[in-house]
Amino acid sequence: MEFYKNAFGFVQKFLTPEKDYGEINSGTTTIAFANTELGNSNFKKGFSESTLNDKPFGIELAFTTSTVEKLMQNAVKNGAVLLEKTVTKPWGQEVGYLRDLNGFIIEICTPIQTSE
Structure with a gap:
């Protein structure tokens, strides 16, 4: 926590x-x-206990923010492991992936913009 x-x-x-x-x-x-x-x-x-020594489970926690890189850097500073650097998806969303201290996947992303 x-x-x-x-x-x-x-x-x-x-x-x-x-x-x-x-x-x-x-x-x-x-x-x-x-x-x-x-x-x-x-x-x-x-x-099955999740650890950083094993491949991550195929489930993630996703957190949306307008400052993806800043939040990713702060998480790494606090012990997260970078899994995938931030990329921009074809639909314009910025997405990056980390692993928490127990090896769970965390997605940090901008909100998806809808046309509504």
Whole structure:
């Protein structure tokens, strides 16, 4: 959670006294975090733990901003690993990819402009 607070400026919403579960606000969405021990207690058959040593899972968190490069640089300064440099997609959207401290993919992008 500290990484997401420091790298992206999100605000902590909740943290258990044991510090094994917490939530942050990222705009209108709450992102929840559980430590490995709590995760193992929640899933009887266990789960696959994400690490920076393995290929990332095929799922991402996407955060939109008008300052993609600035946010990417701040995230890297706070421990993120650059996965793919920022590119401009054919539809005009700027997109870059990072991995967080646990190896999860984070997409940093400008909002998609619609014609409505």
